[in-house]
Structure formats: C-alpha cells, structure tokens
Amino acid sequence: MRAAFPTAVTVEIAASDRKPAVTKSAARKTTLATVDLPLLFIEIHDSEIPWLKIFVRRSVREFSECTAVEKTAIWDALDVIEREMLDYYRPEKINIASFGNMLPQVHWHIMARFKEDSYFPEPMWGPRQREGVLALPPMEPFLENLRRKLLPES
Template identity: 50%
Template sequence: MHLLIYENNEIYIEKHESEIPWLKIFTKEPYKELGDVPKELRLKLWVIYDILEQEMKNYYKPDKINMASFSNMLPRVHIHVMARFKKDSYFPNSMWGEKLRDAKLNLPNEDEFFKQIFKVLNERLF
C-alpha cells in the first residue's frame, strides 16, 4: 500500500516505501508516454518535480537527488523523486541496483515534510 501525499484533479503524489525519502508523481489520466501528456500538464509535472526536489534538498539535506521515469513495470507516466545519501544502502548505485551495505539513516520526521509539501504545492499550483 502506498501513502497518498497530495492529490488534485490532474496529478497525485505517493510515498514509496524505502529507507530513503522517495516520492512518485503520477498523472491521474493513465498516459503511456510522457509525450502523450498534454503540453500544459507536462509543464505542470516539471513544476511539481522542481518543488519536490527543492523541498527534499531543504528538508533532508541529501547528497544527491535522483529522478527516474522508466514506466516499464507500470506502463503509465510517473516520475520518481529520491533523496540519496552517501551512507544509504545502495549509494552510489541506483535504488534498483546492487545493495552495498545495511544502512541505518537518521532522518528528520517525514510527516513534517509531507505537511510542507502539501502546503507548498497548494500555494504554488493554484
């Protein structure tokens, strides 16, 4: 089960269960390819991505932000936004790559982060 962080009439954002902060942005309409998404909504997706990236950087102070959009297993447009840390279990590999260590990250409270995301998205998207 995925935790819904934000939703409006065009998109929704879910938390992906992981040791790292990891969010996924989905379009409500199940477009197969990014090029199938109407241009106005495509531009909004990048605004949302920018907001999530900036808020993750400010809140978690990661070493790197990763972005991915494969859509092979789930053939619909969605964008992964991940805060990465040099001490996470997979770094510098991708989160789908080989695990290199058993990490125990000490991260700030995610509920506060989710409240901040909700607030900023509501302010900036409407």
C-alpha cells in the same frame, strides 16, 4: 535502519476545498501517502530514503502523450519536491527518473540519496552496497511543506 516514515497513511486533498483528509490503511504495501492534485497525484514509496512518485492522473503511457498543462504540472511538482527534499533532508544527491517498464503509466521517481543509504551510489533497485544507517527527520513536516507549496490557498 528504516527512516521514521508513517506506517500507512493516505492523505487526500480535494481540488475543490484544498483541505487534507488523512486516513490510515494497512492494505497499501509500497505506498505510504498520497497527495492529490488536479492533474497529478504524488505517492510516497516505502523505502529507507525519502522517495516520491508523481503520477499523471489520466491514463497515458508516454510523456509525449501528456498535454502541455500536464507537462507543466509535472515539472512544477518535480521542482517543488526537489527543492523541499534538498532543504529538509540535506541529501548527497537527488535522483529523478521516469521508466514505466513495470507500470506503463507516466510517472516520475524522485529520491533523496545519501552516502549512508544501503545502495549509494548504485540505484535503489540495484545491488545493496551495505547495511544503511540513516537518521532522517520525520516525514510529516516534509509532507506539510509540500502541501503548502503545491496547494496554495486560493
């Protein structure tokens, strides 16, 4: 059973006004939402589990090519997302990974994992272990919490 994530929603937050603008789009297949930050953007991957991807806005292939400010922004975003996932979804474990073999652009995956998901304890791109049965809360309140934490009012 798939989680109750939005069908295809793009959420853009302009750095200048810090206010979200939401638009619906059926064209995106693997991404359900985007949160724009000055140095990064965060996408929600279409999955049965809460799965976000954090991208550096500049075109860089390796983490070592990121500036110190970009690296700090990535670590801060990972920290906020992990804490919010743990608090909101109460997963068994959080998985964080950076590969970039298929997409040679610096990005990080952060996933909330559950014993009941289809792949646990294997990685999400590994062999399916069972038919997952998850009853997760809706994604929208989680996204709002992230926006509040990542884009504090100036």
